[in-house]
Amino acid sequence: MGDMENTTLGTTVITPLNVTEGQSQGGDGYGDDGLFKTLLPYQTVLAYLLIFVAGLGLVLNGMVLYIVIRHRDMHRVTNFFFANLALTDLLLLMLHASTSSAEMLGYYLAVKLGCSTVQYTRYVVAQVTCLTLALMSFDRYRVVAHPLSALDKKRRMRLMLVSILAIWIISFALHLPVAIFSVNSFGVTCSIIFPWKYGPKVFFTYTVVVLYVLPLAVATMCYILIWLHLRKQPSLTASVGGSERDLRRRRMQSTLRIIVLVVVMFALGWFGEHLFILLIVWDPQINFWSDSYRIGAATAKLMIYLNSMLNPFVYPFAGTGFKRHLPSSVCCRKGRPDHTGTSSGPSYDQSRVTSLADTHKQKQVVGIDNHRPCPQAQNVEVLVNSQDQNTWL
Incomplete structure (x- = not known):
């Protein structure tokens, strides 16, 4: 079947506490100096920090x-996206962080649980996280740029559920x-061994693209389009009172800060991991036992x-309703019922009523017939509705 090449786990490699350089090379368990290789103090501290x-x-x-499952008023598209992200993060911490910290302390938990099961689940969970983030970014853009398409809540809910399943x-x-290709290497670590020479380079480069580059590109593009759309809103609402314009401007700035924070956290959080993956497969001279590599891998x-x-x-x-239910969830007592049926509470209703009232007053000033439908008023209502409910989508 040709030369067999292997790459240790599609994450960074951290040498366990009681694994020697000789063991990693199939030797007798001792390095050239006859001494046991141990972890750096930094890695030992980091192992407990990971826990x-x-x-x-x-x-x-x-x-x-x-909170999302327990409270009916939280059953909204945005919150279900958050719940899916929470599920993937929970599984990632449960399967990845636990086994990584155990391996750093010399306990080969991933090997005992089964290399194929543990590694496959890790990759799947990471992929779901990235695709959910990209899908949520696209949904944010669609709702902000095309608010009329978000008015059919049942259809949007169905699309969200189908998208998450897909x-x-x-x-x-x-x-x-x-x-298919995950195996147990030397009884101390999990490896992915391919039956062809360039298998590791092709596969792990592919994983970096689908797990990092493409989702980040989609999210960034959506946020740029959202920012460009929000910049035009003051001119679209020039007929609204000055206080309302200031409120929307502040809300827009706050939204942009959250959007930038989301993108930066994702990019920084996963950059080091994928960088080390590429180093592992493209640099045959990499020294897994060097202090710089071991510290960098642990930090990633x-x-x-x-x-x-x-x-x-x-x-x-x-701003999606979690703050309202958090105290009752922490204290294990029932909170006050939410009569609004939305996650944005009375502040949203009051904002929409105020906006429409200001528009109605200005129509009277300019002499518009108040008995005829006003398209501008309808547009303002839709704009306020989409902004207040879906700015965080």
């Missing part, structure tokens, strides 16, 4: 899932090679888990 980050992330993402199916299909892993832990703060708690 803390994973534990906190599991609690936060579990809380997001509970994302999971596609993710399982994209990474079937991981399940930490960045991913920090991103998964912080997502509950960035995504759900950005």
Whole structure:
């Protein structure tokens, strides 16, 4: 079948505490100097830090899932996207962070659980996360730029559910090679061995593209289009009062800050991991035992888990109703019922009524017949509706 080439796990390589250089090369377990190779103190501290980050992330993402499932007024398209992200982050922390920290401390948890199962699940979960982020970015653009298309909530909900199901199916299909070619190497680590010479280079370059480059490109393009659209809004609402224009301008600036933060967190969180993957497959001279590599690999892993832990703060708690239900969820008591049926509460209704009232007054000033329908008023209503409800989509 030709030369067999292997690449250790499609994530960065961190040498376990009781694995020697000799073992990694199929030797007797000792290096050239006859001494046992140990982890750097930095990596040992980082292993326990990963455990803390994973534990906190599991609690936060579990809380997001509970709030969305428990409260009927949270059953909205945006919140279901957040719930899917929380599920993927939870699985990533449970399967990836736990096994990574265990391996750093010398416990080969991934090997015991099964290399094919653990690695395949890791790749699938990472792919679902990236595709969900890209889909949510596209949904944000569609709602902000084309608010009329978002008025049919039932249709939009169906499209969202079908899209999420399709994302999971596609993710399982994209990474079937991981399940097929994952093996146990030397009893201490999981590797992906391909039966052809350039298999590792082709596959891992492909994973960097589908797991990082394409989702980030889609999200960035959507956010640029959203920003360009929001810049035009003050001119579209010139007939609205000055205070309303200022409110919308502040809301636009706040939205742009959140959008930039989402993109930057994703890009920074996963950049180091994918950089090390490319180094592993394209640099045959790379020294896995060098201090710089081991520290960099450990830091790259930490960045991913920090991103998964912080997502509950960035995504759900950005004005989509989670703050209202958080106290009751933490204290394990029922909160006050929400009579509005929306996640934006009375502030949205008051904003829309104020906007329409200002428009009605200005129509009277310029002498417009108040008994005829006013297209501008309808446009303002749709604009306020789409902005207040879907700015965070």
